[in-house]
Amino acid sequence: MIYTCDKNMIPSSWCNSLVDFASLFKDDDQKFNKIQKSLNVAPKQPLSLLRQSNNFIDQVIPIPDELKKLYTQYRPTPFCRAFNLEHKLETNAHIYYKFEGANISGSHKLNTALAQAFYYKKAGVKHVVTGTGAGQWGTAIAYACKLFNLKCTVFMVGISLRQKPQRRMIMEAFGATVYESPTDLTETGKKSRLADPLCIGSLAIASGEAIELANNDKHAKYAVGSGENSVLLHQTIIGLEAINQLAAYDELPDYVVACMGTGSNFGGISLPFMRVFKETGHKCRFVAAEPVACPKFTKGKYAYDINDFSGTTPLSKMFTLGSTYLAPSIHAAGLLYHGTSRLLSALYANKEFDAVAIPQNEALQAGLLFAETEGILPAPESAHAIAAAINIIKQSKNSNRPIKILINISGHGNFDLLAYDEFVKGHLDDGYPCDIDIKNSLRMLDEFNKKLQEDEHS
């Protein structure tokens, strides 16, 4: 059964998890990366978003009426029991999924894009600049800016743009200016091109270019698609809806599974459930599925790291592979950021959830199986979550009672046909990085953290 039409399922407030886990943030923002650079510290984001990112007081934050009205265009998103997948897997497990891909942007990114555009407009901003990996965030913010009559500039990771030219088309259809990153428009881009002559790019570089442009143009403000506390806040609409929708089945999940890039979709589905289950005592395992190409939780370190190549955004203590890490090129570009949200990193350090690393071929195989049984072609990113869920089901085969598992399908894969085509033809590798690349990147991360300590004491 699919619950799509009852607009009462859309929550009126977001779930502010900073309050639930405030004790984990005590000293995490005390480090500063000394770059001797003149910079205007006037906020690059609206104060309302900065306040949301630093609110340790309010358990819930109301969704503005104008924004909630926009959400009714595509929310509540579908929530289904995957009977056909259960049958195909010959399992007694109850598999549920929430599908965030049935909107114009094709993914959950629209939840925060609309919110951010709303607050940027309210703040009097006229031009929004951003970086995007796989293009879902770029598409979402381009659309949201169109609705709010804001100018939009997007730097998209080079290899991803070349794999999915349709993403550029749809962004430009909504009036955005799109650049293939790294460009020679910014110092960040020029420096990157020296080390990366094939212009593969990374989200850190694309974001760095966007930030540099915003820093040099008083009229342009930088918007971020994931990682920030305010973004996680906006994405909790996913989990809050799922709680309401699951109640109709009179079941509680034993597992909640989502893919992990910078954390917005994993946080969005998980954080509201974590709050409820802390209150009720229900035991549930939350599982983040990351790609073997970018194993920040399973092989990274919990350390201070820079967020982008401009080096001017606040340092975050996070699970990271180091900002110099360049992941092998896989189709799930949305999962290739070197680090992740500081909130989710603090939760992982506190063992609030588990993480597993999934090879590319296994993910796409799971994605095709899901398409065959449920009629939805998932984004390669989301396919990692499906693969992780299938592994959990296989491991629980001898369980006495049926396990209940909820998967968040963050987006559709209709622009990722090249990925599935290459998989079917056996042309893809699994995306395992060279151990030496991870080792070198982590060594530089250690040196960076050592320097931070020394600077603090000097």
Added chain:
Amino acid sequence: MNQLSAKEIVTEALKKALPKLPTSEISNTKNELYADLGIDSRRFIRIIQELEILLKREINDEDVLEKDLITIDDLISFIDQLRNNGLAS
């Protein structure tokens, strides 16, 4: 009516928001907020919150939009502007 000068308000706000900052760094008003004092966007919102307590009013996006806030002197001028606009106590 608030008796503190704009400079005193800024000094107080910086001390409260960033207690580890040496007083000597704050008293040199030519110091740059980012390059010398390490004030990034996350730290800046804390300064905004302390300024709001001292000024007894909320600082809005319109107040800071397109402002140049590079040095402590710039921040002091900003507070003076708020007051001259009659919006702060």
